[in-house]
Amino acid sequence: MISRPSAGFVGVFCMLGPVLMSPRYRSRVKGGLITARYPSFVEDVPMQQRDPVDVIVIGAMRAGTTSLHRMFTAHDQIAVPNEKEVDFFLGGDVWEKGERWYRRRFSDHDLLRVEVSPNYSKCLSFPFVPERVATVAPACRFIYLVRDPVNRAVSQHHHATRSDAAGEVPDISHLIEVSSYALQLRAWLECFPIERFMVLDQVRLFGNEGEERARLASFLGVEDNWMPPSKANSTAELAGIPDWFFSFRKTGVGRLARRWVPHDAKIRLKAALASNSSKVPEVDTDLREKIAQGVRADAAQFRALTRQEFADWSV
Numbered sequence: 413m414i415s416r417p418s419a420g421f422v423g424v425f426c427m428l429g430p431v432l433m434s435p436r437y438r439s440r441v442k443g444g445l446i447t448a449r450y451p452s453f454v455e456d457v458p459m460q461q462r463d464p465v466d467v468i469v470i471g472a473m474r475a476g477t478t479s480l481h482r483m484f485t486a487h488d489q490i491a492v493p494n495e496k497e498v499d500f501f502l503g504g505d506v507w508e509k510g511e512r513w514y515r516r517r518f519s520d521h522d523l524l525r526v527e528v529s530p531n532y533s534k535c536l537s538f539p540f541v542p543e544r545v546a547t548v549a550p551a552c553r554f555i556y557l558v559r560d561p562v563n564r565a566v567s568q569h570h571h572a573t574r575s576d577a578a579g580e581v582p583d584i585s586h587l588i589e590v591s592s593y594a595l596q597l598r599a600w601l602e603c604f605p606i607e608r609f610m611v612l613d614q615v616r617l618f619g620n621e622g623e624e625r626a627r628l629a630s631f632l633g634v635e636d637n638w639m640p641p642s643k644a645n646s647t648a649e650l651a652g653i654p655d656w657f658f659s660f661r662k663t664g665v666g667r668l669a670r671r672w673v674p675h676d677a678k679i680r681l682k683a684a685l686a687s688n689s690s691k692v693p694e695v696d697t698d699l700r701e702k703i704a705q706g707v708r709a710d711a712a713q714f715r716a717l718t719r720q721e722f723a724d725w726s727v
């Protein structure tokens with residue numbers, strides 16, 4: 413007679429099974445010996461000499477950073493914090509928690525550690541971010557994910573209008589600031605050389621060709637085995653989420669849930685709540701033109717700074 417497994421065994425298996433069967437774990441265990449496939453530039457660096465973070469995605473807001481974070485989460489050579497936006501280098505209370513607290517945000521210190529915090533490319537709203545990074549992670553490298561600056565600003569306006577997360581819609585000067593990519597990049601270049609930065613275009617990164625993703629893998633020193641890209645937290649998706657969801661977010665329980673629920677679980681919940689029949693709201697033509705006027709000169713400077721054409725941009 414074959415005995416049934418105990419309830420305790422079943423419980424342990426339910427907890428550990430998904431971990432043991434994950435591609436990340438199986439890639440690191442072979443014949444009972446740990447054989448981690450470390451990213452190439454991490455292999456020969458002693459752990460005690462490594463900075464707390466290897467790569468930071470500094471933005472831009474509403475340029476696909478959530479989708480990029482999901483790509484990193486699924487990659488078996490990259491470790492990201494459970495929460496997408498740690499915002500450690502913004503200063504304030506989070507900065508006061510210290511470097512040891514920040515290191516603990518990354519669960520696997522043997523992998524390439526990447527933080528994704530688009531607030532780091534808002535130099536007028538949050539000054540001295542590059543200086544803080546330079547003191548804690550002087551060897552860090554950076555990714556700046558951008559899109560058409562007018563469309564980015566419009567998307568931020570849509571997002572703020574729909575979610576009303578901060579209780580008010582940002583004024584046009586803030587929309588222009590975040591879309592002023594040259595302004596933001598120059599603030600970082602005061603502390604780090606431009607060779608440390610990879611500038612990615614949203615359309616090319618999430619397109620079907622895969623060339624931009626291969627370039628990203630080469631920059632990071634990891635294998636080019638990304639999960640298929642998907643658009644998460646898009647304007648169209650937000651437009652389909654019922655109003656009660658955003659009202660709940662503002663309650664005490666909602667704020668607690670936003671803090672503790674894993675980022676990927678929140679993305680799946682939004683996708684489940686979204687309605688395919690909803691339409692993205694129209695933007696006032698005058699607002700779009702004002703944004704275009706405000707970012708046109710900066711867009712030209714950004715092209716010169718990065719030596720990239722961005723031919724499909726509207727400015």
